[in-house]
Amino acid sequence: MAEMTTHRHRRRAETEAEIKAHAWAAMRESGPAVLSLRHVAREMGMAPSALYRYFASRNDLLTALIVDAYESLGEQVNETYVRAGAAGQNAFEVFMAVAHTYRGWAMSHRTEWALIFSTSLPDYNGTPETYAAAGRSFGILIQLTADAVAGGLIDVDRLDRTLDDKLRESMRVWAEHTGQELPAGALAGSMWCYSVMHGAISLDLNGQFPPPMADSPALFDSALRAMLAQLTPTD
């Protein structure tokens, strides 16, 4: 009974989608954070108050947009994960493919990226929905780490020895929580890679790389490979 698709229900879903589409369009040309309900309403030829039949507040609309963005990102990333895995590549190569997809998405969806990662939108607070969406995207990283461990690509013992006791303990706590076979050293390594990936993209998007290296997938690639090399056994 959740999917009683009467005419009205379909119409409602359509308008909802149309609102979000107009919201994205507005943000794309004026930057996120200046999303104006009245503007969207004007654009759609309806009264501002009518929007409140679809989203309880501006924050709720933003939340829906953020969740959609996460979903779009997660979908693309997951797709490459599956495809690269099916092609029989090892976990590190799959990770590189996923990372490049991640970066490509960020570059071609700057508004979405900003909406997801720019701390502190005006007056906006994260909600459980967005946290859940974020977690799903994080899950792939965990999965990749487990794959790499299973494939013997990570020198687990050596990495483990580089951690100090308190850090190793934090890792162990989280590893239990994932339910995967994740030694502390491997988990730390995956965090290192995550940091490189996110940092390189973030700096690039914010224009904080010197001009000649801006928008350079090669720099991104080299940074990630450098970090991966640090995880391999045959040092």
Add this chain to the structure above:
Amino acid sequence: MAEMTTHRHRRRAETEAEIKAHAWAAMRESGPAVLSLRHVAREMGMAPSALYRYFASRNDLLTALIVDAYESLGEQVNETYVRAGAAGQNAFEVFMAVAHTYRGWAMSHRTEWALIFSTSLPDYNGTPETYAAAGRSFGILIQLTADAVAGGLIDVDRLDRTLDDKLRESMRVWAEHTGQELPAGALAGSMWCYSVMHGAISLDLNGQFPPPMADSPALFDSALRAMLAQLTPTD
């Protein structure tokens, strides 16, 4: 004649500082991006329009705040650079000290960090002043790279060979621009480290590390050391 410090001039500087102080206070408790001129004015017991004698617009006030934030960051970072250098540590250890200062500043100045790095504040566009301020902070990284090269800490040739031709060329272009002795490989390595540093801080601040590893200087430290290890000659 620029520093004719008449009574009026001093008063003016004071009010200007007071405005900024109130602005910071407001942002600290309501998040950045919701900075309201009227609120600041109310807090100071003056008419909203009076603020316009000090800052031509909300954007101008934001710019001043950002520049101040950069200056605060740059000052702290530079201080550790000087102190650690004077203590006779090698370039890598100095870098680690600088990185920890950087991270510490970010943690204790979340509002400032958000103001500097969160892309797309509502309606705010970067200005030459902020770019100049950013460049000054970037300069230390370049200096550290040069120090490391001079100290023979970086396996310049090996790193150089890992770069593909186009990337090496971009690096060379920028290296010339710095006026320092910076081989392409070393410059790439410094970008890798910059990415790790920024990424780890950014993820941590945005709460995108799993809870047990949140706010962990040790994880930050291990990630950076892993990347540094990738630069050393005695592989």
Add this chain to the structure above:
DNA sequence: CTCACATAGAGAACAGTGTTCACTTTGCGA
């Protein structure tokens, strides 16, 4: 087929915002 009712929408209103403009007060320099 009709009738009741939830749904979709309109439009006015409220409190808040950044910004401008004409006006007054006030302090400094000649």
Add this chain to the structure above:
DNA sequence: TCGCAAAGTGAACACTGTTCTCTATGTGAG
């Protein structure tokens, strides 16, 4: 001491998100 620029005021304008009352209208039950 006088004149003028700087500092501050208060009203106004065009916005914003949100709420409220009100009116159509499509839908499901009898």
